[in-house]
Amino acid sequence: MSEELLIEYLNLIDEHAWLFWSGVVFLFLFCVFIHDIFQKKHTIKHNFPIVGHIRYLFEKIGPELRQYWVANDKEEMPFNRAERSWVYATAKMQNNNFGFGTTELLYDAGYPIIKHSTFPFADSKAKFIEGDSSMIPSLKVMGEFRKRKKLYRPASVVNISAMSYGSLGERAVSSLNKGAKIARCYHNTGEGGLSPYHNFGADVVWQLGTGYFGARDEKGKFSLDHFVKRLDDNPNVRAIEIKLSQGAKPGKGGILPGAKVTKEIAEIRGIKAGQDCISPNAHTEFDDAKSLIDFIEKLASVSGLPVGIKSAVGESKFWEELASLMKETGQGPDFITIDGGEGGTGAAPLTFTDHVSLPFKVGFARVYKIFQKYEIADRVVWIGSGKLGFPDRAIVAFAMGCDLIHVARETMMSIGCIQAQKCHTGHCPAGVATQSKWLQAGLDVELKAKRAANYIKGFRKELLSVAHACGYEHPLQFTGNDIEIGAGQNRFRTLTEVLEYERAPVKFTTMMDYTSNITALG
Structure with missing residues (x-):
């Protein structure tokens, strides 16, 4: 064979080899594409076939990249990488421990230290409700003091906070409600009101905002008839929460962009589809503490349910008036939810997000x-x-006087949220805070419900573990003297000294004595 023929033959082989390997690569990518579309474990891979794998690759090598190029695990906001990793691992029932010691600056001002006991409460002495080793029942009964007809003792001190259907998609809300049922905690509807996706069996707290969604007439005013009918259709509602304001945008009504207002959402809320849904910034049923109490008593009388309020904190005059009237009349809210300025699942103007309302602890x-x-x-x-979805923060909240806590964004992360901060656009890549059918399609409700429940249960187990280490059986036994706060220059002060008060003492005997009025779920 001549040299020219040999060269031509080799070139022909190279050309066919290139075509062959190109075909192999194309076939491989096509198979990955098909696999990503039909798999249900990873929303990002479903919504962004092939490309989604890059996200998980970067996540895997993220610690190295951040350590040498970008930022460390404690610099990302609003939740840093270490916090998100703990939520993800807990939700997936993976190893949520960390190695090689703390990376926190323990001597910084404001840093909390929980003081352990030399003689811990023995795990072997702990008694659990119906075999669930994570259960931590409320020590108080909603509506008991004011003798409401339908008393309610929450089965869990950790519960899912207010996030509306509309802000979150139907699959996300369904996942959270089903997860709440499994974990036996309650699910707050958010001001968007009751939807079919809040009706999978979990206890529900129905939140009424300034728009009175689900309980409004054609003119947008509160309707007692609509209110009663909606309650009759939703037997899982255990309490009513009147939202005065929220941490992300106090003094401003809820904002749901028109892109998220589907026909179904419009029907549930009593608004027009495709148009921005901007709630009024003030209630029309009351305008001072006295008329607020009158409204609370009207709802409680008609429904028989405990009625409470939710508010961020700004000026103190209202709270003085409310407390004075409650002392004088014996009437008023059965529960009060205080939202910190660091909260924020909803869309809000930047100034409201960053500068309006006090942070939770203050x-x-x-x-x-x-x-x-x-x-x-x-x-x-x-x-x-307000960012209380971690055991250390919850313990500080309990020591300050909280009886229960609400968790929002951390539960979003448990069902797949990656903190893309696209909630207000309708283009959430994880399919959580969006109404896009395509983006939601990768969110498997049954799988995510289990992960939401795993997070709540894992959270409670760690709460109990820390409580036991400090000599207590129940986390609400913590007091301000059990926590020290960094004061700078290597000095620490007890939480009681910092706050200048001690929480009201709790009455606790044993876990098994707090099972009455707890709704049996599942």
Whole structure:
């Protein structure tokens, strides 16, 4: 064979080899594409076939990249990588421990230290409700002091906070409701009101905002008839929460962009599809503390349910008036949810997000001290909200006076949220905060429900573990003297000294004595 023929033959082989390997690569990518579309474990891979794998690759090598190129695990906001990793691992029942010691600056001002006991409460002595080793029942009964007809003792001190159907998609809401049923905690509807996706069997707290969605007439005013009918159709509602304001945008109504207002959402809320849904910034049923109490008593009388309020904290005059009237009349909210300025699942203008309303620890302490001054702090079930979805923060909240906590964004992460911060656009890549059918399609409800439940249960188990280490059986036994706060220059002060008050003492005997009025689920 001549040299020219040999070269031509080799070139022909190279050309066919290139075509062959190109075909192999194309076939491989096509198979990956098909696999990603039909798999149900990873929403990102379903919504962004092939490309989605890059996200998980970067996540895998993220610690190395951040350590040498970008940022460390404690610098990302609003939740840093270490916090998100703990939520993800807990939700997936993976190893959520960390190695090689703390990366926190323990001597920084404001840093909390939980003081353990030399003689812990033995795990072997702990008694659990119906075989669930994570259960932590509420020590207070909603509506008990004011003798409501339908008393409610929450089965869990950790519950799912207010996030509306509309802000979240139907699959996300369904996952959270089903997860709440498995974990036996309650699910707050958010001001978007009751939807079919809140009706999978979990206990529900129906939130009424300024738009009165689900309980409004054709003119947008509150309708008692609509309110009663909606309750009759939703037997799982255990309490009513009137939203005065929220941490992300206090003094401003809820914002749901028109892109998220589907025909179904419009029907549920009583609004027009495709148009921005902007709630009024103030209620029309009341405009001061006295008329608020009158509205609360009207709802409680008609429904028989405990009725409470939710508010961020700004000026203190309202709280003084409310506490004074409650002391005088014996009427008022059965529970009070204090939302911190660090909260924020909803869309909001930047100024409201960053600068309006006090952070949780400051706001809660101010309100609680006012109620202590009027000697009625023990007549209210206190609920904390605002980045409390981690055991250390929950323990501080309990020591401050909270009886329950609400968790929002952390539960979103448990069902797949990656903190893309696209909630307000309708283009959430994880399919959580969107109404896009395509983006939601990768969110498998049954799988995500289990992960939401795993997170709640894992959270409670760690709460119990820390409580036991400190000599307590129940986390609400913590007091301000069990926690020390960094004061700078290597000095620490007890939480009691910092707050200048001690929470009202709790009455606790044993876990098994707090099972009455707990709704049996499942």
